[in-house]
Amino acid sequence: MQFGINLFPTVTPAEKPAAQHFDEALRLAALADELGFHHVKTVEHYFTPYGGYSPDPVTFLAAAAARTRRIRLVTGAVIPAFSHPIKLAGKLAMLDNISHGRLDIGFGRAFLPPEFEAFQVAMDESRDRFDEGVEACRRLWAEQEVVWQGRFHQFGPVTMLPRPYQQPHPPILVATATTPVSCEAAGRAGYGLMMVPSINKPEKLQEMLELYRKSRQAAGHDPNTGDIHFSYNCYLATDATTAYRNGRRYSEHTHQKLVDAVAEWSRTRSADYPGYENIVQRVRSSDFDKSLAEDKVLVGTPEEVTARLSRIRDLYGDITVSLQVISGNMPYEESAETMRLFADAVLPRFPQPAPADDATSTAERR
Amino acid sequence: MQFGINLFPTVTPAEKPAAQHFDEALRLAALADELGFHHVKTVEHYFTPYGGYSPDPVTFLAAAAARTRRIRLVTGAVIPAFSHPIKLAGKLAMLDNISHGRLDIGFGRAFLPPEFEAFQVAMDESRDRFDEGVEACRRLWAEQEVVWQGRFHQFGPVTMLPRPYQQPHPPILVATATTPVSCEAAGRAGYGLMMVPSINKPEKLQEMLELYRKSRQAAGHDPNTGDIHFSYNCYLATDATTAYRNGRRYSEHTHQKLVDAVAEWSRTRSADYPGYENIVQRVRSSDFDKSLAEDKVLVGTPEEVTARLSRIRDLYGDITVSLQVISGNMPYEESAETMRLFADAVLPRFPQPAPADDATSTAERR
Numbered sequence: 001m002q003f004g005i006n007l008f009p010t011v012t013p014a015e016k017p018a019a020q021h022f023d024e025a026l027r028l029a030a031l032a033d034e035l036g037f038h039h040v041k042t043v044e045h046y047f048t049p050y051g052g053y054s055p056d057p058v059t060f061l062a063a064a065a066a067r068t069r070r071i072r073l074v075t076g077a078v079i080p081a082f083s084h085p086i087k088l089a090g091k092l093a094m095l096d097n098i099s100h101g102r103l104d105i106g107f108g109r110a111f112l113p114p115e116f117e118a119f120q121v122a123m124d125e126s127r128d129r130f131d132e133g134v135e136a137c138r139r140l141w142a143e144q145e146v147v148w149q150g151r152f153h154q155f156g157p158v159t160m161l162p163r164p165y166q167q168p169h170p171p172i173l174v175a176t177a178t179t180p181v182s183c184e185a186a187g188r189a190g191y192g193l194m195m196v197p198s199i200n201k202p203e204k205l206q207e208m209l210e211l212y213r214k215s216r217q218a219a220g221h222d223p224n225t226g227d228i229h230f231s232y233n234c235y236l237a238t239d240a241t242t243a244y245r246n247g248r249r250y251s252e253h254t255h256q257k258l259v260d261a262v263a264e265w266s267r268t269r270s271a272d273y274p275g276y277e278n279i280v281q282r283v284r285s286s287d288f289d290k291s292l293a294e295d296k297v298l299v300g301t302p303e304e305v306t307a308r309l310s311r312i313r314d315l316y317g318d319i320t321v322s323l324q325v326i327s328g329n330m331p332y333e334e335s336a337e338t339m340r341l342f343a344d345a346v347l348p349r350f351p352q353p354a355p356a357d358d359a360t361s362t363a364e365r366r
Numbered sequence: 367m368q369f370g371i372n373l374f375p376t377v378t379p380a381e382k383p384a385a386q387h388f389d390e391a392l393r394l395a396a397l398a399d400e401l402g403f404h405h406v407k408t409v410e411h412y413f414t415p416y417g418g419y420s421p422d423p424v425t426f427l428a429a430a431a432a433r434t435r436r437i438r439l440v441t442g443a444v445i446p447a448f449s450h451p452i453k454l455a456g457k458l459a460m461l462d463n464i465s466h467g468r469l470d471i472g473f474g475r476a477f478l479p480p481e482f483e484a485f486q487v488a489m490d491e492s493r494d495r496f497d498e499g500v501e502a503c504r505r506l507w508a509e510q511e512v513v514w515q516g517r518f519h520q521f522g523p524v525t526m527l528p529r530p531y532q533q534p535h536p537p538i539l540v541a542t543a544t545t546p547v548s549c550e551a552a553g554r555a556g557y558g559l560m561m562v563p564s565i566n567k568p569e570k571l572q573e574m575l576e577l578y579r580k581s582r583q584a585a586g587h588d589p590n591t592g593d594i595h596f597s598y599n600c601y602l603a604t605d606a607t608t609a610y611r612n613g614r615r616y617s618e619h620t621h622q623k624l625v626d627a628v629a630e631w632s633r634t635r636s637a638d639y640p641g642y643e644n645i646v647q648r649v650r651s652s653d654f655d656k657s658l659a660e661d662k663v664l665v666g667t668p669e670e671v672t673a674r675l676s677r678i679r680d681l682y683g684d685i686t687v688s689l690q691v692i693s694g695n696m697p698y699e700e701s702a703e704t705m706r707l708f709a710d711a712v713l714p715r716f717p718q719p720a721p722a723d724d725a726t727s728t729a730e731r732r
């Protein structure tokens with residue numbers, strides 16, 4: 001298993017001024033780099049405390065690239081439906097070069113109705129816009145003199161600059177919340193997966209992963225090298241009572257921001273989001289103690305969290321885990337302490353793969 | 367007068383790999399910060415050696431913010447016609463927070479036909495898209511619950527996150543190549559100006575500045591505090607012959623990339639770009655020795671460049687000058703030496719205004 005951090009902000013300006021948020025997030029990225037974590041990740045969301053401090057993950061990750069040496073930088077995710085593929089491919093290629101090939105690109109469809117409304121994008125076009133955006137970016141990276149004749153964009157022949165550092169392009173991952181057919185498509189394309197364990201039953205996740213691995217193999221891709229990311233709320237303390245009390249408080253704060261963010265789904269229907277009309281009820285009925293009992297949150301002492309991760313590995317195999325260490329308006333010192341305890345006492349229990357030999361750093365080359 | 371650096375890349379992948387370009391550009395930004403320069407600036411261009419390594423200036427400036435302490439970060443420029451205002455306002459607000467208020471935002475209309483063609487934006491909509499994009503961003507920064515009903519975009523009510531660090535928003539500058547009426551509009555709005563001395567006669571620039579200052583004053587803005595940026599190719603050496611020979615070579619390399627970039631204007635006409643059909647001929651007829659004689663390039667010994675700048679100040683007043691110190695595929699060491707000579711022997715001849723008291727740094731606060 002590999003472990004990174006997911007810096008998913010869930011704060012309002014009144015709770016934490018944005019400059020303080022970014023100062024702390026950059027310090028945590030540098031700490032993660034020092035402590036040997038695999039990646040730092042952040043989201044793309046708008047307008048609400050549920051991720052709204054991060055309307056452009058590339059901007060944050062570019063600053064993080066300049067403050068780190070070896071850690072990978074992961075968009076979790078960028079949303080092709082809200083950007084022109086030439087803009088998106090261009091800035092991601094810049095980040096790949098600035099970081100000397102440390103970029104992994106997660107693409108997502110988005111799922112909050114007010115975001116689609118603001119960009120005047122029909123939710124029923126979500127899947128088609130996603131497919132077109134990812135493929136247009138992939139071709140802009142991998143090919144020269146690209147001619148694109150899609151449903152939403154037409155351009156070319158153009159050669160995107162800069163060319164990506166990683167050839168033919170950085171690793172691509174696809175975010176998929178609940179849709180098995182998306183896993184199948186990602187496997188067929190040879191892309192990685194970003195999954196949401198908190199809103200799925202283990203049997204559902206296993207079914208999705210089996211589909212993914214089978215379609216990967218059937219398409220001729222190595223069945224084992226597709227990166228599979230799971231994100232979990234995370235809080236560690238040496239004292240079990242403290243861990244439970246604080247972990248519960250930050251998880252419930254995060255959860256409330258999600259409940260507020262999905263409220264529009266009570267008035268929304270889309271053929272591209274089957275079943276999402278039930279998301280409000282499903283999210284509302286979630287409960288911290290139940291999530292903890294089902295290993296859907298990584299809260300506890302280092303020993304407890306190690307045991308949770310062993311059970312997660314038994315269920316899903318050697319996945320890549322993203323620890324949500326700031327969500328819930330966690331104070332900086334508790335985020336850092338969670339990461340230090342994890343690095344000291346949990347990481348060594350899960351031997352890490354050797355770093356890729358191309359993971360040289362900007363800092364080393366200077 | 368204030369002096370910054372403009373990192374305008376004009377290289378092909380064969381001339382300089384992108385990772386090397388960004389490494390060097392970040393080192394030069396850090397050097398400029400140490401040497402006391404006022405700002406670091408970069409461009410938005412696509413596909414060709416004429417700026418094409420920089421399709422998203424915000425991505426580069428975010429990395430530069432993380433490597434610097436006090437220097438201002440300037441987009442020179444971002445192009446509203448090619449981005450949704452919610453994307454553009456959001457990432458610029460992130461950069462303003464990451465840098466603790468060191469951002470100045472230059473907006474431009476763009477002028478290369480292949481860029482408009484790739485984004486499927488009509489050049490005849492350029493002015494309207496520019497006006498709408500700048501105003502939509504300004505309102506997203508300055509106001510909450512923004513309702514926007516424009517010609518190209520409609521959204522709201524939405525409250526952009528994060529809120530900008532600088533209130534009500536970072537300083538705004540408007541790039542204008544040759545159009546007096548744009549200067550008048552910028553002055554009326556209280557925005558700064560970014561001008562192109564190389565393609566205008568001094569009398570034309572003086573006329574544009576006079577219009578700008580008058581309309582600033584007439585609209586009730588302080589006539590003296592509008593920032594006026596001029597960019598110049600720059601090369602300094604202690605030996606006059608070396609300065610001339612190398613400065614000429616890099617200027618001519620840069621100029622050739624501009625000649626290639628504007629080639630499509632021989633087949634393009636647009637009501638929003640009156641006179642641009644002559645730009646190919648005008649650019650082609652430009653000559654280094656003539657430009658040098660007219661103080662349109664800052665090439666020479668420190669003493670010669672000081673004399674050029676004194677004449678420039680006599681013509682235009684206490685403007686802000688951006689030194690193009692990498693254009694022409696200049697080797698890193700010559701860029702750095704140009705900046706060191708300038709900081710040692712030219713900067714002290716032009717006393718700098720005291721830094722604003724809000725220019726505290728990310729690094730200092732950590």
Ligand SMILES: [Ca+2]
Nearest residue numbers: 124125127272
């Ligand atoms: Ca559909």
Ligand SMILES: [Ca+2]
Nearest residue numbers: 156157480483
């Ligand atoms: Ca074309």
Ligand SMILES: [Ca+2]
Nearest residue numbers: 101356358359
């Ligand atoms: Ca690699």
Ligand SMILES: [Ca+2]
Nearest residue numbers: 490491493638
């Ligand atoms: Ca027009």
Ligand SMILES: [Ca+2]
Nearest residue numbers: 114117522523
């Ligand atoms: Ca709305």
Ligand SMILES: [Ca+2]
Nearest residue numbers: 467722724725
């Ligand atoms: Ca200020």
